[in-house]
Amino acid sequence: MTLSRQLISIISVLFLLLFAASFITSVNNSRNFLQPQLLSHAQDTATSLGVSLREHMPERDIASMETLINSIFDRGYYRHLLLTDMSGVTLVERQLAVKINGVPDWFVAFFPLETPQAETLITSGWSQSGHLTLSSHPGYAYQQLWSNAKDTLLWTALAFMLALAAIYAFVRITFRPLYALERQAEAICRSEFPIIEPLPRTRELRRVVVAMNKMTSRLKRMLEELTLQLESFRQRAYTDRLTQLPNRSGFEARLQALLKDSESAPQGVLWLIRLRDIARYNQQHGLDAGDALITLAVQQLQQHQQGLDQALCARLSGADFVLLAPGLATASLAQDTEQLSQRLQILNSLAGQFNVAGLQYDKQQALAELLSRADLALSKAVSAGPNAHYTEASPVASQILPINGSQQWRQLLVNALEARSPYLLAQPVEWFGDSDRTNTGEQRSPEDLSCPDTPPNPLFSELLVRIPQGDQPALVAGAFIPMAERLQLAPQLDRLVVEKALAHLRSTVSASNNNDSTLSVSVNLCCASLLDPAFCQWLNTQLEQAPALSRRLVFEILEQSAIQSLENTRQFVAGVQALGARVALEHFGLHSLGFHQLRCLKTDYLKIDGSFSQGIATHEDHQFFIRTLCKLGHGLGMLIIAEQVETQEDLACLQSLGVNAAQGYYLGRPEAI
Numbered sequence: 001m002t003l004s005r006q007l008i009s010i011i012s013v014l015f016l017l018l019f020a021a022s023f024i025t026s027v028n029n030s031r032n033f034l035q036p037q038l039l040s041h042a043q044d045t046a047t048s049l050g051v052s053l054r055e056h057m058p059e060r061d062i063a064s065m066e067t068l069i070n071s072i073f074d075r076g077y078y079r080h081l082l083l084t085d086m087s088g089v090t091l092v093e094r095q096l097a098v099k100i101n102g103v104p105d106w107f108v109a110f111f112p113l114e115t116p117q118a119e120t121l122i123t124s125g126w127s128q129s130g131h132l133t134l135s136s137h138p139g140y141a142y143q144q145l146w147s148n149a150k151d152t153l154l155w156t157a158l159a160f161m162l163a164l165a166a167i168y169a170f171v172r173i174t175f176r177p178l179y180a181l182e183r184q185a186e187a188i189c190r191s192e193f194p195i196i197e198p199l200p201r202t203r204e205l206r207r208v209v210v211a212m213n214k215m216t217s218r219l220k221r222m223l224e225e226l227t228l229q230l231e232s233f234r235q236r237a238y239t240d241r242l243t244q245l246p247n248r249s250g251f252e253a254r255l256q257a258l259l260k261d262s263e264s265a266p267q268g269v270l271w272l273i274r275l276r277d278i279a280r281y282n283q284q285h286g287l288d289a290g291d292a293l294i295t296l297a298v299q300q301l302q303q304h305q306q307g308l309d310q311a312l313c314a315r316l317s318g319a320d321f322v323l324l325a326p327g328l329a330t331a332s333l334a335q336d337t338e339q340l341s342q343r344l345q346i347l348n349s350l351a352g353q354f355n356v357a358g359l360q361y362d363k364q365q366a367l368a369e370l371l372s373r374a375d376l377a378l379s380k381a382v383s384a385g386p387n388a389h390y391t392e393a394s395p396v397a398s399q400i401l402p403i404n405g406s407q408q409w410r411q412l413l414v415n416a417l418e419a420r421s422p423y424l425l426a427q428p429v430e431w432f433g434d435s436d437r438t439n440t441g442e443q444r445s446p447e448d449l450s451c452p453d454t455p456p457n458p459l460f461s462e463l464l465v466r467i468p469q470g471d472q473p474a475l476v477a478g479a480f481i482p483m484a485e486r487l488q489l490a491p492q493l494d495r496l497v498v499e500k501a502l503a504h505l506r507s508t509v510s511a512s513n514n515n516d517s518t519l520s521v522s523v524n525l526c527c528a529s530l531l532d533p534a535f536c537q538w539l540n541t542q543l544e545q546a547p548a549l550s551r552r553l554v555f556e557i558l559e560q561s562a563i564q565s566l567e568n569t570r571q572f573v574a575g576v577q578a579l580g581a582r583v584a585l586e587h588f589g590l591h592s593l594g595f596h597q598l599r600c601l602k603t604d605y606l607k608i609d610g611s612f613s614q615g616i617a618t619h620e621d622h623q624f625f626i627r628t629l630c631k632l633g634h635g636l637g638m639l640i641i642a643e644q645v646e647t648q649e650d651l652a653c654l655q656s657l658g659v660n661a662a663q664g665y666y667l668g669r670p671e672a673i
Contacts, residue, residue: 011167019156026152030145031111038136042118045072046134050120053083057122057129066092079115080135086128100139103146111145113138177205181212189637193220223635227595230628234589237621240315242291243298250611251314251322253622256367257611257644258326262665263464265327265478267362267394270370271340272378273301276353276386278319285351293352297321300343304336310482310560322374327482333358334391341389348387355381356389409483416467417492423466423474424500425670426521428458429641429663432655459639459661460520460554463501464670465493481526490526491535497523498542504673505549522554522584527561530572543579550580554605559585559593566597573601584641589625599636606633608659610644616657617649623657630658 049072056064065083073081073094083092100108115135122130177200187194193216200206235241238250246254258264275281275297282290298313301323305311308325315321328336337358344354357377361370373392381390416422466474484490501523508519529535543550555576562569562585573583584605585598589612598606608626616622626642633640642654645664654662 007171008164008168012164015160015163019160023149023152023156027111027145027149030148031113034141034145035114035116038113038138038141039116039118041077042116042134042136043120045078046118046120046132049134050122050132053132054122054124054129057085058124060091062091069094077137077140078134079137080117080133082133084131086130091130096137098137098139100142103142107146107149108142111149113141113145174202174205176200177202177209181209184212184216188216188219193217193223223632226628226632226635227599230625230632231595233625233628237625238589242294243315245298245321246312246314248314248316249621251312251316251324252367252371253611253614254312254314254609255324255370257609257614258324259363259365259367259370260614260646261478261610261644262670263476263478264363265476265482267360267479268324268326269328269333269336270325270359270361270374271323271337272316272357272374272381273297273321273323273340273344274355274378274382275319275321275347276355276382281352289350293347293350296350297344297347297352297354300346301340304340304343306564307486308482310478310558320378325482327478327480333360333393337389337391341387345387353386355384355387357381357392358389359392360394362394406483406487409480410487410489412467413480413484413487413489413493417489417496420496421468422493422496422500423468424497424504424673425464425466426461426673427464427663427670428461428668429522429661430667431457431459431661432651458668459641460522460552462522462524462556462663463497463504463673465497465524477524485526485528488528490528491532494523494525494529494535495538498539501553502542502546502549505552506546509549509552520552520554522556524556524586525561527558527564530557530561531565531568536572536575540575540579543576543581547580550576553581554584555581556584556586556607557603559588559609562597562601563593566600570601573603577602577604586643589629595632598632602636603638605641606638607641607643607663610642610664613642613650613654613662613664614644614646615650617647617653623653626654626659627657634658 049068052068053065056068069081069083069092072078073096076096078094079096079098081092081094082090084090115138117133117135119134120132121128122132177196180196184194184196195213195216196209199209238246238253240247258268275293278290278293281293298315298321301313301321305313305323308328310326312324313321314324323340325336337356340358341356344356347354355378357374357380359373359377361373365373377390377392381388384390465477467480468474481490481493484493501521505519505521543553557569557572576583582604584607585601585603586607587609588598588606589609606629608629612622612626616626626640630640639660640658642659642662643664645651645654645662646666648666651662651666
């Protein structure tokens with residue numbers, strides 16, 4: 001019970017006791033007043049009647065005496081009348097049954113009225129001739145007492161209601177600052193920092209509100225400073241100052257993680273782009289002109305990148321750039337390289353020249369071998385002359401993924417969707433620590449299985465999609481998702497995966513009698529699905545129809561999706577969270593999503609890309625980045641999850657840095673559900 005209700009209840013009980021005592025006292029006072037009135041009324045009537053009867057007593061004129069008695073008794077104010085002579089012989093007796101109309105029996109029993117008797121002697125001269133006894137009837141007295149009681153009760157109840165309303169209004173007004181403090185505290189948990197204005201007039205509450213406002217301002221400043229610190233470090237360690245692209249260190253870490261990631265495409269395309277004679281260009285045209293040339297080149301690379309799913313663009317050195325496109329088929333290599341070269345022709349308008357080398361890679365190659373091949377291919381492009389390009393396919397990649405061409409991919413994906421042949425594997429996300437307790441347990445009820453006070457282990461299981469190929473190995477998501485995006489089949493594929501995930505949850509939860517808190521799964525959604533209104537409407541309908549299962553669902557979205565459409569992503573996150581589901585932002589750190597934008601999204605989980613977690617035990621820059629990111633994420637109410645954890649050393653280091661959960665082959669391999 002709230003404090004305001006407790007105060008109102010206590011005050012109401014006190015008022016009830018006070019009004020009850022006042023009511024009882026008022027009724028008793030009325031009864032004490034009516035009691036002597038009954039006696040006085042009976043005595044006056046007995047004396048007056050005795051005087052009237054003394055003329056008829058000596059002759060024993062019964063008829064005359066009865067006439068006098070009836071004229072008084074028949075009015076109904078008397079209960080009993082008895083006239084006797086001095087020897088006790090009854091001469092006249094009248095008696096009226098006691099009937100109290102309109103007065104409840106409980107009232108008569110609770111407030112009894114005694115019926116007094118009045119007596120008088122009838123004398124003739126100096127001799128006594130008779131004795132008269134008279135009792136008043138209590139009916140009229142009870143009616144008067146009941147009428148007074150009802151009036152008292154009515155006014156007492158009215159006064160109580162008015163007083164209760166006044167008390168309620170007073171408590172609400174007095175407690176308004178406390179409600180504002182509650183909303184302020186909840187807003188802080190959501191990483192919002194409102195200031196309460198105006199200040200309350202009550203001195204004690206005013207002091208509390210002022211202290212809370214100071215704390216809110218300080219927390220906001222600390223979070224902003226931490227955000228700026230992390231942004232600054234990422235800029236220095238992983239980002240090129242001029243272009244804001246990842247630098248060589250950031251690119252090589254990402255490529256290394258990609259080659260080791262079992263869920264990524266088994267092959268892809270890597271382009272190296274070099275601006276020719278950039279040093280001579282700077283000498284002839286100036287540094288500003290050189291920066292303008294580089295900026296123009298980056299714009300063209302980013303435009304080409306937008307058509308490639310999960311592509312990464314980076315600046316390796318002053319004149320060298322790289323564009324990485326995982327999952328791109330061999331058949332697209334020559335065409336995309338030609339298209340990229342055509343885009344870069346615009347550099348000729350600034351007297352700039354370039355070379356492009358595109359090569360197919362496969363995950364069987366080591367990082368050093370791949371970079372060596374890329375350098376050799378670029379040298380061949382440079383040898384061919386200004387603005388020339390060179391391509392080199394990988395025969396191994398063609399054997400790994402023999403599907404080529406958009407038509408082959410379309411046929412494969414359409415057939416898989418029609419046959420509903422894609423199947424799911426599950427890989428656990430293991431909970432192993434809570435060094436900076438987040439709001440996962442505090443924001444939601446402990447009864448909510450999907451988010452208890454002590455998170456379950458595993459925290460949830462990520463569902464990984466496979467498309468079977470008969471006798472050949474099944475296709476991993478990284479191999480076909482880029483083509484599904486290109487062919488606009490991604491929303492249909494995501495619908496199928498969500499349906500299978502809900503069916504899996506429905507069967508497993510039913511089998512466990514709804515008591516297993518570990519039965520939560522995550523589903524990866526493509527960027528195209530987030531931007532598709534029809535898919536979002538369909539998904540909301542599915543979640544509304546199955547609220548118990550919605551609380552066990554986690555939707556994983558790429559950082560790149562948030563960058564492409566922050567507002568749509570924010571609306572999606574808020575929408576599914578309102579329906580009970582949770583959201584994870586995966587592969588965080590690959591792209592340039594700002595930490596202020598991260599605060600805007602308010603996802604439940606933040607999954608750090610494997611390029612930061614792999615080998616972190618010996619990488620101080622990555623350690624500092626993740627430690628600071630954990631502090632910021634926990635301040636935003638997020639659980640921090642590390643991806644691609646492969647060794648005990650990396651796991652122990654991540655746990656010491658404040659990471660809450662981890663996923664990787666060291667903790668659990670994908671298994672069929």
